[in-house]
Amino acid sequence: xxxxxxxxxxxxxxxxxxxxxxxxxxxxxxxxxxxxxxxxxxxxxxxxxxxxxxxxxxxxxxxxxxxxxxxxxxxxxxxxxxxxxxxxxxxxxxxxxxxxxxxxx
Numbered sequence: 001x002x003x004x005x006x007x008x009x010x011x012x013x014x015x016x017x018x019x020x021x022x023x024x025x026x027x028x029x030x031x032x033x034x035x036x037x038x039x040x041x042x043x044x045x046x047x048x049x050x051x052x053x054x055x056x057x058x059x060x061x062x063x064x065x066x067x068x069x070x071x072x073x074x075x076x077x078x079x080x081x082x083x084x085x086x087x088x089x090x091x092x093x094x095x096x097x098x099x100x101x102x103x104x105x
Contacts, residue, residue: 007048008037014046020058028057031068033075 015022026041028034034053036044046054053075060071 008045009048011041011044018051018054020054024058025054027068028054031072033057033072
């Protein structure tokens with residue numbers, strides 16, 4: 001049995017760690033980009049992996065001047081591309097083993 005430590009951050013600490021204002025965090029949550037536990041901003045608890053997502057969202061919002069809806073869509077598309085690349089790599093490896101076995105026969 002593995003003991004995995006789950007780090008949760010409150011809103012203040014999350015904003016400090018992500019280096020973004022609370023207004024950004026609220027927008028990010030309202031657009032479903034991250035989903036903290038809790039019913040209201042003062043009760044929200046974020047997991048540490050959500051920091052990276054929030055930082056990426058804030059960067060897209062600022063650098064590309066995207067509305068939050070566009071940020072949510074861009075992050076979904078980025079995730080989908082990453083999944084497709086990983087699947088493509090797995091399929092290439094399987095094909096390589098298949099082709100390698102076929103040439104030895």
